[in-house]
Amino acid sequence: MQKSSIITQCPSCETQFRVTPGQLKVANGQVRCGACLVIFCAIEHELKPKAAEQVPPPKVTTRKDETTNTFNKLDLDLNLTTETPSTEKSVDTARSLPIKGQEELIKTVAPADVPTLTIETEPVVLNRSTNNGTSSPWWFIGCVLAALTLIAQHLWFNRGDLYWTHTYRPLYDTVCQHIDCNIPTRVDTAKITNQQFLIRPHSEIADAITIDLVLINEANHNQPYPALHIAFSDLKGRPVASRTLQPESYLDRSAVNLKSMPTHQPIQISLDLMSPGMRGINYQLELLAPAL
Structure with a gap:
């Protein structure tokens, strides 16, 4: 077996x-x-x-x-x-x-x-600094300087608009006393309106006329006084005479700042011009940016 x-x-x-x-x-x-x-x-x-x-x-x-x-x-x-x-x-x-x-x-x-495998969880460290915080003050100072540089660049390159606001005007006035800011003039003739246009013969000079105007700056900021362009034409619209007057021609420099027309305040202007004759029966007034 x-x-x-x-x-x-x-x-x-x-x-x-x-x-x-x-x-x-x-x-x-x-x-x-x-x-x-x-x-x-x-x-x-x-x-x-x-x-x-x-x-x-x-x-x-x-x-x-x-x-x-x-x-x-x-x-x-x-x-x-x-x-x-x-x-x-x-x-x-x-x-x-x-x-x-x-x-x-x-x-x-x-x-x-069968022995059981035990796995213990541990916290995951994504990044651990090895400098023990020695460079943190310098990092903070660098961030502050970078922020100040950006603010200064914004104020300088936008000075043409910021200067005319009441918030930044004292700052620019102080700084511009030490450096040449060369702030561009802010002109917005569309915000200047004429409330009156009156033509009458001159009281003392023959063949002369007097024009009375009332201008108002409706902008929220001061701006230069405008140049006045006055044109006369006949019945058929053909030009007869015209003239452009700069602010220094119709304002007194010693009494008025030509570059600072106040806001929401009527400004009365009186002009003495030669008469355009019997043909100049139509007239037109145009407000232009001044030649500064």
């Missing part, structure tokens, strides 16, 4: 195992000792029945380090030693671990026998 299994002995630790033909077939007879993990040929170290009777009781080894790796623990748990082969019932059904059969044995192990 053919045997269903053989008994082999580890050449290293002399531990005896019972190996089935199926286990021998998986790894071509190569097995791993469950005690010392030595790989050997089971057929070459097979114990005959007589030799097995003379073999002293097997050594039972216990591994101290059970957490070295998963395969070591599995080998230790599945290690079943055999006693003397005097009776087949006394021999434990110990099995070796074939090399290629380890994956099947791993699946049969209870989940409680």
Whole structure:
């Protein structure tokens, strides 16, 4: 009768195992000792029945380090030693671990026998400064200087508009005393209206006329007085006479600032001109930007 299994002995630790033909077939007879993990040929170290009777009781080894790796623990748990082969019932059904059969044995192990991997969370540091805050004051000073530079550039390049506002006027007046600001004049003749245009003969000079005007600056800022362009034409619209008067021609420089016409205040102007004759019966007044 053919045997269903053989008994082999580890050449290293002399531990005896019972190996089935199926286990021998998986790894071509190569097995791993469950005690010392030595790989050997089971057929070459097979114990005959007589030799097995003379073999002293097997050594039972216990591994101290059970957490070295998963395969070591599995080998230790599945290690079943055999006693003397005097009776087949006394021999434990110990099995070796074939090399290629380890994956099947791993699946049969209870989940409680497999050590649990514990992962501890740690805070993630995105960036860590190595200068210990030594450069922070200089960084703050640099930001302040950059901000002041941007503000100064805005005030300088927009001085033509900001100067005429009441908020920035004192600042520009103070600074412009030390440097030449060359502030451009703000002129908006569309905001200057004529409330009266009256022509009458001159009271003292013959062939002369007097023109009375009332100008109002409706802008929110002061601006130069406008130039006055007066034109006369006949019944058919053909020009008869015209003249353009600059502010210094109809205003007294000593009494009036020619570049600062007050806002929302009527300004009365009286002009003495030569009469255009009997043909100049139509007239027109146009307010122009002054030649400063």
